[in-house]
Amino acid sequence: MTNIPIDWLYGLGGGLMIGLAAAMFLLINGRIMGASGILGGMVDGSGRANLSERAAFVAGTIGAPALIAIFANAPSTNVTGNIAVLIIGGVVVGIGTRMANGCTSGHGVCGISRFSQRGIVATLIYLLFGGLVMLVLRHGLGVI
Amino acid sequence: MRLLFSLLSGSVFGIGLLISGMTDTTKVQGWLDVFGAWDPTLAFVLGGAIIPMAIAWQLTKSRTTAVLGTPIPTPVDPVLDRRLIVGSALFGIGWALSGFCPGPALASLSYGGLGGLIFMAALLVGMYIEPRLSFGTPTPDAA
Numbered sequence: 622m623t624n625i626p627i628d629w630l631y632g633l634g635g636g637l638m639i640g641l642a643a644a645m646f647l648l649i650n651g652r653i654m655g656a657s658g659i660l661g662g663m664v665d666g667s668g669r670a671n672l673s674e675r676a677a678f679v680a681g682t683i684g685a686p687a688l689i690a691i692f693a694n695a696p697s698t699n700v701t702g703n704i705a706v707l708i709i710g711g712v713v714v715g716i717g718t719r720m721a722n723g724c725t726s727g728h729g730v731c732g733i734s735r736f737s738q739r740g741i742v743a744t745l746i747y748l749l750f751g752g753l754v755m756l757v758l759r760h761g762l763g764v765i
Numbered sequence: 766m767r768l769l770f771s772l773l774s775g776s777v778f779g780i781g782l783l784i785s786g787m788t789d790t791t792k793v794q795g796w797l798d799v800f801g802a803w804d805p806t807l808a809f810v811l812g813g814a815i816i817p818m819a820i821a822w823q824l825t826k827s828r829t830t831a832v833l834g835t836p837i838p839t840p841v842d843p844v845l846d847r848r849l850i851v852g853s854a855l856f857g858i859g860w861a862l863s864g865f866c867p868g869p870a871l872a873s874l875s876y877g878g879l880g881g882l883i884f885m886a887a888l889l890v891g892m893y894i895e896p897r898l899s900f901g902t903p904t905p906d907a908a
Contacts, residue, residue: 625814626806627806629806630809631784632785632808632810632895633810633813634806635782636811637813637816638777638783638835639782639787641781642776642778643787643821644820645773645774647818647825647826647831648863649832649833650774650814650833651770651830651840652831652835652874657892660892664892667896674768674776675840677775679871680775681773681778682782682868683777683874684779685775685819685820685874686776686779686788688806689780693795695783695876697905698788698864698880698881700865700878700882706878708881708884710863710884711863712891712894713858713891714859714865715859715887715894716889716894716895717854718852718866718867719895720849721849721851721852721853722903723906724856725811725860725866725868726778726867727906728906729814730814734814734819735819735822737840737843739843742849742851743853744852746849746850746853748857750799750854750855751858752857752861754857754861755797755800755801755903756799759798759888762773763832764778
């Protein structure tokens with residue numbers, strides 16, 4: 622056990638909780654737990670029919686970690702101070718996830734777990750392009 | 766009841782994201798940095814998340830409705846269209862640039878400082894304008 626970095630164990634434990642949340646949302650509420658879909662439906666009006674259910678989910682996603690942050694030390698997000706990068710990144714993630722109808726939770730977790738072709742293809746593509754951005758902007762240009 | 770369990774699912778999701786390291790943008794960028802100092806943590810996160818959900822999908826095979834009466838979403842015929850490809854590519858680019866995807870950006874909103882708030886505002890703008898950019902109609906993943 623001593624050879625396994627503690628981060629990997631936290632990753633696995635946190636991952637199991639993410640999967641448990643997705644399983645509960647499917648089996649109890651009958652909904653797909655996709656963060657971009659839940660949030661996007663609130664923003665663009667397409668999710669008006671179950672707005673309160675979406676809002677309750679988002680309240681939990683924001684609120685539960687907020688409670689932890691009050692009583693314990695929340696981990697740093699180590700987010701960049703480059704505001705232009707944050708704005709471009711945010712807008713592009715917003716457009717891309719709505720266009721593809723899913724992000725890491727929807728296509729990644731919920732899609733791959735049922736061997737969805739779209740989920741697997743989406744995940745491979747966003748990993749590929751994410752990797753290319755790191756290659757070009759970190760190792761090529763040294764920007765991020 | 767529906768709202769209570771929605772809140773509960775969201776809470777477990779948020780805490781899982783916090784514990785897993787997904788809200789640490791440097792870990793996300795480290796995971797995507799395959800050609801540099803690669804950090805495999807996110808493989809454990811994704812692997813851990815897929816296990817309970819794969820079991821959940823198996824459990825849905827013997828029933829048509831969820832516990833609270835909603836029909837279980839059924840997969841539709843897979844369509845690998847331009848929206849999926851281009852959208853996922855854009856998402857990957859923005860994910861690497863910022864280190865944030867939508868779930869962790871929500872989970873860290875309370876403790877992520879000004880940078881997290883700016884990302885969230887930009888994310889919501891992107892989500893709002895996408896249907897208005899005439900990229901075509903959304904392709905469903907389940908009905």
